[in-house]
Amino acid sequence: DTEVTQTPKHLVMGMTNKKSLKCEQHMGHRAMYWYKQKAKKPPELMFVYSYEKLSINESVPSRFSPECPNSSLLNLHLHALQPEDSALYLCASSQVGRAATYEQYFGPGTRLTVT
């Protein structure tokens, strides 16, 4: 099973709203990732969690707040977003460790529209 699930599939929110994106995997992976993808562009890395600890933050604005409650779950809390934050948000997971090949498995994404 190489499935990563994400909810919701679509989200429309106003600039004053607070919402959360959710991601789940049951592959036993100990690294989880958030990416942002604009139309016709490659994904851009936002955050990486390894062993439930934040290991990479690619200078993402504080209106995006990640959380990793356990090894299977990853959340992205959204607050006071701007219209330019509208994008496809992708979650991924991978193994970590010396024997790992680190290939990342992606979820289907959440299409976010900020109005």
Place this chain on the structure above:
Amino acid sequence: GEDVEQSLFLSVREGDSSVINCTYTDSSSTYLYWYKQEPGAGLQLLTYIFSNMDMKQDQRLTVLLNKKDKHLSLRIADTQTGDSAIYFCAGRNTGFQKLVFGTGTRLLVSP
């Protein structure tokens, strides 16, 4: 940082072979991956190759790596209309979790 370039667009007829190319600037990429993305969907891992390999074959897919020219290619044999998608190459250095993605190639397969 690393730059990874791909040609923007490739059009082929059903049943032909497709070759998608990728060039990269950082020779320290030790793992190289190919992903497929259909419209409105996430990225699907197709295959990957280690930098100590020159070639890897997986059913209809053949990956070739030319380390001297820093060139990676993905050949799809007997291309089908279901192969129409955007294809991204990506590289990663040993010990680092960050993938550097190419610009993506849109493959269009016509009947």
